[in-house]
Amino acid sequence: MEKETLSQYYIFLILIPVLCGTLARYLTLIVDYRQYPSYPNGYLIHLVTGFISSGIGAIAIPALLEKNFEAITFLFLATEQFRDVRRIEKESLQSLDDVEHVFRGEAYIDGIAKTFEARNYFALLVSFVTSLTMHIVPHKIMLINIIFGILSGVITLYILKNFSKGKAVQDIADISLAKITVKNSDLYVDDIFVTNHLGTDKSRKLVQDNGIAAIIRPKEEHFNRILNHNGQRQAIIFEICRVLGLKRYHYTRRDYETGRIAVVMVPIIYDEGAFIETIKKTPLLESIKKSYRIMDSNFNK
Numbered sequence: 001m002e003k004e005t006l007s008q009y010y011i012f013l014i015l016i017p018v019l020c021g022t023l024a025r026y027l028t029l030i031v032d033y034r035q036y037p038s039y040p041n042g043y044l045i046h047l048v049t050g051f052i053s054s055g056i057g058a059i060a061i062p063a064l065l066e067k068n069f070e071a072i073t074f075l076f077l078a079t080e081q082f083r084d085v086r087r088i089e090k091e092s093l094q095s096l097d098d099v100e101h102v103f104r105g106e107a108y109i110d111g112i113a114k115t116f117e118a119r120n121y122f123a124l125l126v127s128f129v130t131s132l133t134m135h136i137v138p139h140k141i142m143l144i145n146i147i148f149g150i151l152s153g154v155i156t157l158y159i160l161k162n163f164s165k166g167k168a169v170q171d172i173a174d175i176s177l178a179k180i181t182v183k184n185s186d187l188y189v190d191d192i193f194v195t196n197h198l199g200t201d202k203s204r205k206l207v208q209d210n211g212i213a214a215i216i217r218p219k220e221e222h223f224n225r226i227l228n229h230n231g232q233r234q235a236i237i238f239e240i241c242r243v244l245g246l247k248r249y250h251y252t253r254r255d256y257e258t259g260r261i262a263v264v265m266v267p268i269i270y271d272e273g274a275f276i277e278t279i280k281k282t283p284l285l286e287s288i289k290k291s292y293r294i295m296d297s298n299f300n301k
Contacts, residue, residue: 013134016146018051020153022129025050027157028119046116049085050123057127061135086117097284102241107231107285114286122160129156165206169216169236170280172223173261177272178213187251189213189262194253206248206266212275213264224259229288236263240278246271247295 008044026047035057090113097103134145146205147220169175181188182204192215198204216236218224226232233252241250245268263279 010093013062013131014058014145016134016149017127017131017153018054020130020150021054021123022047022051024126024153024157025053025119025123028122028161029128038174044268046119049082049120053120053123054127057124057129058131060128061131061197065135067182070278082117082120085120086113089113089116089203096111100238101246102238103234105231107229107287108238110287111283111300117173117272118139118164122157125160126156127143129153144294157176167284168280169227169232169282172219173227173285174217175214175276175279176217177276178215178262180211180213182208187264189253189264190215192253192255192260192262194251194262194264203249207264209267210247210270211249211264212244212272214276214279216257216261216263216279225280226284226288227259227261228254229285232285232288233261233263235285236279237265239282240267240275241265243274243278244271 029043029046069095090109093109093112094106097105097109130149133152134149135144137148178190182198185198185204187194187198187207190213198207203274203291216227237252238278239262246265247268248266250265251263254260255262267275
């Protein structure tokens, strides 16, 4: 009977952490307007990799206690495979870019791929901490082990999500609707010249009557460098075109004197609120973030 109880105990020591880690992976598949992967095949792929990650984290502690160092070596080798997740995601998104009306761009794709690799480590760490807690807590009362393990997993997920939480365009800029003006073949958004490629009466009428535009104003001068990056502007255009659809034409243009960014398009669905909200929530790309404090310290020397 004691052996049976001990066997059940070890099953719970592995099962509960695996479930916590897999659930953590599921919770990080946030459904919003930027949703990728798409349901259901994308969910399945990432939940399975999250389950495998959780299994690695759950088995690590028992393997150490049993002094099974070969298993530990195997676990470290298994984590190397998560890099393939990033590579596969990147290749998949790059192939999808060929059939999109508006490209995501290399910088945006790289950020998405890194995010999905990191979320597998979320599952691994949540599972590992849950397993570690359940081993530390006295195992005479199994229910207490489970409760403490789940609580530690929840706290770990909360810390990891806050640590890795990225910023959005609204954190560095103010966004407002703007007026579209067409003069001959020239297109203006407020006072910013955008393009002179509207060569026909039909195209000019289409943009004037059905176009929608916004001005993005950086809150501080050093944010100009981020908003002026082609990858960041491409990400903004991609998101608003995916939300509202693209009937015809999309442009971004920077005012070099003030750092303002003009965004204009002709959407399929005309929704000013969704247009502004999408721009606000477009994530800032990790690959283009810069520390202005370093520059300031160098100038002050």
